[in-house]
Amino acid sequence: MLHNFVKTILSALRAFLWWNHLAPPVLAVFYFFLWHESIAFGPFLLPLGLFLLSFAGSAAFGYWVNDWMDIAADRLAGKPNAVANMKPWQRIGVTLILQALGWLPWLYLPATYQTLGLLVALYTALVVYAVPPYRFKDRAILGIVCDLCYGHLIPVFIALAAFSQLLGAKVAHAGQLLWIIAIILSLKGMRNILEHQIKDRKNDALAGIYTFVQQIGALRSAAILSYILLPLEAILLAALCLILGSALLWSLLLFFAIYAWLLFRWGYFRGSPKRWLFRLWYVPNDFYEAWLPVTLLSLATAQQPLNGLLLIAHLIIFPGTLQVPLWLLKELRDVWHQRTN
Template identity: 30%
Template sequence: MTASLFIRRLATVARISEWWGYKFAPIMAICFASILLLNSPIWMLGGQLLLLLLALTVAATYVSLLNDWTDRTDDAQAGKSNRLAYTSARRVAWLLGTCVVAGVGFGWYFWRTSPLIAGLYLGTWVVFSAYSLPPVRLKGRALAGVLADAAGAHFFPQMTGIMLMSASLHQTLPPLWVGAVGIWSLACGMRNIIWHQLSDATNDAEAGMRTFVTRLGATNARRIVEFIVFPIECIALLVLLSLSSRVAAGLAMLLYAGLVLIRHYRWRMKLTIVQPQPHSHVLLNEYYEAFLPLALLLAAWWQRPAEGLVLVGFGLLFGPTLWRTVRLFGRAAWWVTRRGLPSGQ
């Protein structure tokens, strides 16, 4: 097997396409905002940002492999496909072991930088191991499972990122900023895992999984997100935008809101907070993944031409995610332009 073929197969079983842009672009956005909050150029921390991406990629690959491997029985009972269903235990053990060894290496580097950063990075590994592995297996323990997934996929990676930026600059982030990032990331993570559980509720019920949704019911779970979790997420986001004092972030929110309205009135797309629906889009996800990071980088580039290197690098790394949003925004802008032309032109 060639190296390129092995990498492609590993990317498939690790589900990289499912979490790369969706989870890592928002982490980069908050790191950019944190650096700018400390009045420092982003390009100076380009190496640390790449290191963070590599470290989180190793952790996310471990999580994806472990989750699929421990879900084989449940997926078989529900008639659901599993990427590792026919993979030998020896190969899975080798892949997981490789991830652990690489993770220890990153953890050692983070420890030398700051024990706090190492502890936050370790948090992702610990909570997701407890999430998937018996006898703990928090995945089937309702609220504990939701909190574990949200912490492992959002809270700990986001906190690792901002603390690494702070330590690299030898500056301290405002406590309110750190607290707002923590609350926002945890709420955002809870909303996303409950969305996933709602979309997979039938399979989980057939497999006898006691998830948050199967235990409380879809309606109750949706209401908790809509009336408690999502408002907390929005309040924390507003605090972050206020503290950042970046006009670009606010303008990006206005552009995103315009896109949401055009989607609703022109393309009849449904706006959803948490409930999966056909022909719909999840509120704020594109803002986190594309609008916010691009706005921050473009504004930074306007002030410091050297930031163009980071902008290009971000575009190369997250091209597919950004292209989908840019193309959609272009279609919306074209429709607005055409609609605004006088009749007969």
């Protein structure tokens, strides 16, 4: 019985779904400060672990509450929902545990007005997104704004506020950089939300959920993604990398060059742009989730070799980080075989 209960909880929290996507961009903030301040990670291992515990608690809480509030809608759409099979006291117990995981680490972490205010904003966004009578996920524009806040914007800003204080970091023109980062994260959030709503529009219709994509149509949403959000995000990302250091810009350009060649090798550029542009929607995610954290950790390791241990740990915890290099090696091997045979 206990085994089934634990299995149900893990299924409801869906950690394997969000951990590899949400955690690396937040960790990249810590890695950036290691590089910027040219320091080793050793003295900050405990606060880093506590921060990740808080992050995991808040992320799991968001998915948990969302599934809890989606029991009826998922039943209508014929979708499985692990929370539906749990008793009320079990749901309340899991909620309290996740709240404790999210908040208790801040008894040690820097609990400033900034970090606590952002935490309150994060949990508020998670609640109003899913819980009636607010349930912003059913309200088109409000759903997008809420999703990008709790899923992309606020977690990174919590990391910026906490780690800048922990590491004593001073970044030139911080105010202007924060605005650029906020815009990039907002574009990233809108891109991912629209992509998800386009993919899930049939289930949303069956469940009676009124999303932004249903309001304006899938084709118009796809056009916004391909011709507005994606180009703006790429331009601002390049500008941010240039400001933060030429090494980051060269890393970004190398990433785009490798990905463009891979997509060419895979035949993704055949036909008109309307037919293949949608395949570029996912490309920036691989930069944020895999390429950027490793780039920053590699730069930090070049300054402080001890950070190489953290780099190894990151590659073990997030094995998907190596996906793009493995794709590249496979294609290079195929090209070599074609030319030598």
